[in-house]
Amino acid sequence: MSSRVPNSQLDPAVAARLKRDADGLVPAIAQQYDTGEVLMLGWMDDEALHRTLTTGRCTYWSRSRQEYWVKGDTSGHVQHVKSVALDCDADTVLVKVDQVGAACHTGARTCFDEDVLTEGQ
Known part of the structure; x- marks a missing residue:
């Protein structure tokens, strides 16, 4: 059973612009504001984005747990x-x-510093 909120309070003008995937989600990249370091990727639906904008804390939709x-x-x-x-x-x-x-959920500063790919790997 999904815990998603069916009627978000996201600004209708913003909601109209969003291009969501088939599950109603958009990827959300978290970046350190002062260094530009890419930290992680999460997923947001309209409600998660609304909560992020209004609370000042990142809220994501967990696809595995089906909850915010x-x-x-x-x-x-x-x-x-x-x-x-x-x-x-x-x-x-x-x-x-x-x-x-x-x-990162592994305890690393970012999700992107452990597995750097090179051609031929």
């Missing part, structure tokens, strides 16, 4: 929102944050 989660509520590794932007196609959200602690 606020980054840092259980780990203490909070993301304080500095700005939120849509890409040119309105199908990806960029959230610039001030990350407290690790962004």
